[in-house]
Amino acid sequence: MSSIVKKLSMVAIGTMVGVSMASASSELEKVMKERGLTQQDLLAAAKTYTPSGGRDKYIVFSSGGQSGQIMVYGVPSMRILKYIGVFTPEPWQGWGYDDDTKKVLAQGKIRGKQITWGDTHHPAISETDGKYDGKWLVINDKANPRIAVIDLADFVTKQIVVNPVFKSDHGGAFFTPNSEYILEACQYGAPLDNNYHPMEEYKETYRGGVTVWKFDHKHGKILPEKSFTIEMPPYMQDLSDAGKEASYGWGFTNSFNSEMYTGGIEKGLPPFEAGCSRNDTDYLHVYNWKKLAKLAENPKNVKIINGHKVVPIDVAVKNNALFLVPEPKSPHGVDVSPDGKYIVVCGKLDTHATVYSWDKIKKAIDHKDFVGKDPYGIPIIDMKKAAHCQAELGLGPLHNQYGSKWKTDGEIYTSLYVDSQVVKWNYLTCKVEDRVNVNYNIGHLCGMEGKTEDPQGEYIIALNKLAIDRFNNIGPLHPQNHQLIDIRGKKMQLLYDMPIPLGEPHQAVAIRASKLHPHVRYKMGTNPFTGKIHKGKTLAGQEKIVRKGNHVYVYGTVVRSHINPEHVTVNLGDTVTFYLTNLERAEDETHGFTVDQYNVHASLEPGKTVALTFKADREGVFPYYCTEFCSALHLEMMGYLLVKDP
Numbered sequence: 250m251s252s253i254v255k256k257l258s259m260v261a262i263g264t265m266v267g268v269s270m271a272s273a274s275s276e277l278e279k280v281m282k283e284r285g286l287t288q289q290d291l292l293a294a295a296k297t298y299t300p301s302g303g304r305d306k307y308i309v310f311s312s313g314g315q316s317g318q319i320m321v322y323g324v325p326s327m328r329i330l331k332y333i334g335v336f337t338p339e340p341w342q343g344w345g346y347d348d349d350t351k352k353v354l355a356q357g358k359i360r361g362k363q364i365t366w367g368d369t370h371h372p373a374i375s376e377t378d379g380k381y382d383g384k385w386l387v388i389n390d391k392a393n394p395r396i397a398v399i400d401l402a403d404f405v406t407k408q409i410v411v412n413p414v415f416k417s418d419h420g421g422a423f424f425t426p427n428s429e430y431i432l433e434a435c436q437y438g439a440p441l442d443n444n445y446h447p448m449e450e451y452k453e454t455y456r457g458g459v460t461v462w463k464f465d466h467k468h469g470k471i472l473p474e475k476s477f478t479i480e481m482p483p484y485m486q487d488l489s490d491a492g493k494e495a496s497y498g499w500g501f502t503n504s505f506n507s508e509m510y511t512g513g514i515e516k517g518l519p520p521f522e523a524g525c526s527r528n529d530t531d532y533l534h535v536y537n538w539k540k541l542a543k544l545a546e547n548p549k550n551v552k553i554i555n556g557h558k559v560v561p562i563d564v565a566v567k568n569n570a571l572f573l574v575p576e577p578k579s580p581h582g583v584d585v586s587p588d589g590k591y592i593v594v595c596g597k598l599d600t601h602a603t604v605y606s607w608d609k610i611k612k613a614i615d616h617k618d619f620v621g622k623d624p625y626g627i628p629i630i631d632m633k634k635a636a637h638c639q640a641e642l643g644l645g646p647l648h649n650q651y652g653s654k655w656k657t658d659g660e661i662y663t664s665l666y667v668d669s670q671v672v673k674w675n676y677l678t679c680k681v682e683d684r685v686n687v688n689y690n691i692g693h694l695c696g697m698e699g700k701t702e703d704p705q706g707e708y709i710i711a712l713n714k715l716a717i718d719r720f721n722n723i724g725p726l727h728p729q730n731h732q733l734i735d736i737r738g739k740k741m742q743l744l745y746d747m748p749i750p751l752g753e754p755h756q757a758v759a760i761r762a763s764k765l766h767p768h769v770r771y772k773m774g775t776n777p778f779t780g781k782i783h784k785g786k787t788l789a790g791q792e793k794i795v796r797k798g799n800h801v802y803v804y805g806t807v808v809r810s811h812i813n814p815e816h817v818t819v820n821l822g823d824t825v826t827f828y829l830t831n832l833e834r835a836e837d838e839t840h841g842f843t844v845d846q847y848n849v850h851a852s853l854e855p856g857k858t859v860a861l862t863f864k865a866d867r868e869g870v871f872p873y874y875c876t877e878f879c880s881a882l883h884l885e886m887m888g889y890l891l892v893k894d895p
């Protein structure tokens with residue numbers, strides 16, 4: 250018997266009373282044989298299997314891509330724990346089906362239009378001293394440039410802000426080290442105003458930029474009136490990262506299309522992908538957000554576009570707050586080392602990762618050592634003078650995460666999209682140390698707190714774009730594939746495949762579960778979106794129906810196993826508001842509420858009060874009921890809305 254099987258058998262035996270060691274190990278061998286498992290597989294299973302009631306060490310927040318939502322799961326078990334409704338409706342939570350959640354979604358209206366589709370890319374956890382503090386989570390919507398704030402006290406979205414000048418965004422959301430600001434970089438260059446400008450004006454009137462959102466860390470609120478945008482050329486800004494420690498106060502955003510190519514395949518011109526990648530280099534934008542924030546306080550230094558402060562390029566340049574450093578072809582990820590001394594950039598069309606030295610960049614800035622200016626007058630720093638080293642990694646390097654031995658061994662992991670690999674290398678020496686195949690075409694990778702000042706190591710998750718043959722065939726649209734990799738040993742070991750059926754999870758962030766302290770219940774009668782007592786709070790015995798003109802207000806309660814009141818009669822054409830309070834104090838005793846055929850739904854976690862408003866626009870009898878199987882008398886938890894034509 251192999252040593253692994255023996256070891257596992259011993260573990261198994263400890264829990265199997267009355268079963269002999271020999272029979273346990275023979276059963277294990279039988280299972281291995283039946284299921285075609287290797288010893289490696291058993292080891293991987295032992296590293297991820299979490300017995301019933303067990304907990305995970307890390308919690309992962311993954312973008313839900315085209316779902317516009319966020320997914321939460323545990324590591325190492327890879328068990329999905331939650332979907333958080335963010336930019337799009339989420340029916341279970343009543344997200345977008347009750348009054349208060351509709352109000353949050355309505356904050357995401359763009360120029361008067363309610364947008365119910367979103368494309369989430371980059372979640373970020375709030376930081377104190379460059380380390381995750383577990384208080385707030387933010388994420389961007391690339392398609393409709395918006396940022397949402399999720400409260401980690403209840404895992405609920407509390408705020409959505411719309412970028413007033415961009416038409417799309419990508420390089421956000423990224424917190425500065427004390428969550429003073431959130432960086433949100435534009436993606437596709439476009440006019441900052443909302444007017445028509447022909448493509449011929451691309452260089453003159455199309456712009457990119459980075460919005461620096463002021464964040465009230467205590468209350469978890471973005472403060473738009475205290476925020477501003479740094480105007481940038483219409484190079485398509487891409488990912489960003491905030492400097493820390495040595496580079497604190499600075500931000501880094503890369504870009505593609507230094508060509509400023511504008512497309513036109515219908516006119517016989519080369520397509521975007523050809524026109525955007527002719528140059529050998531694009532630009533890393535280096536900017537001093539701290540200095541620019543001060544500058545933006547003076548009206549002389551800003552222009553107001555769509556009611557929002559924009560610091561023009563020339564003001565940023567004049568004040569030594571904006572520089573460019575060339576970076577290899579078609580860059581994507583930019584990741585600052587835990588001590589802020591190095592900036593690692595990967596170019597999709599270059600086989601190298603380039604490690605820039607912040608010391609060297611700073612020296613060039615201080616000595617005004619530039620090789621020239623771009624067409625907008627931004628000083629360009631010599632790439633060779635800024636680079637520390639280049640590592641030849643393979644085809645299609647995209648994103649980076651740091652390991653726990655970053656300080657001594659320069660431990661870093663990079664995703665290779667084309668090669669479908671994760672590479673472990675040393676960013677201090679630029680030497681490659683190990684690589685592992687993933688399935689397939691990895692985008693981001695997620696380390697455990699892997700981009701903070703305190704990377705934990707242990708695991709890397711490969712966020713793969715294609716699953717192809719990894720799972721059962723479920724039709725032409727396959728799930729995405731998250732693969733858990735053990736990085737504790739010298740060689741990386743692939744442990745687990747998890748299908749993601751929600752959307753394309755571009756980026757995920759992992760935090761130690763011990764840093765999260767969510768509530769189990771709400772204070773009785775809470776409106777989670779204001780944090781205050783809901784105006785519809787109703788306690789047992791206070792239930793009532795109040796008519797004010799054509800508006801009928803129902804003050805109701807829900808508790809196992811009844812909804813009170815049980816009959817509500819209104820006139821056709823009345824507006825009806827149900828205020829409902831869940832009187833439960835028991836953990837996990839959530840009730841749901843819907844009125845049949847009225848397209849409303851609320852999730853009532855213990856202590857919560859919700860409001861549901863709709864027009865009684867059809868005569869008839871409409872049962873309402875609790876949608877959570879909450880007790881043995883759950884089916885009896887119902888009532889009737891009677892709509893009569895008077």
Ligand code: CUK
Nearest residue numbers: 370647692693755756
């Ligand atoms: S992106 Cu998708 S793989 Cu939006 Cu950060 Cu790189």
Ligand code: CUA
Nearest residue numbers: 875877879883
């Ligand atoms: Cu409450 Cu079912």
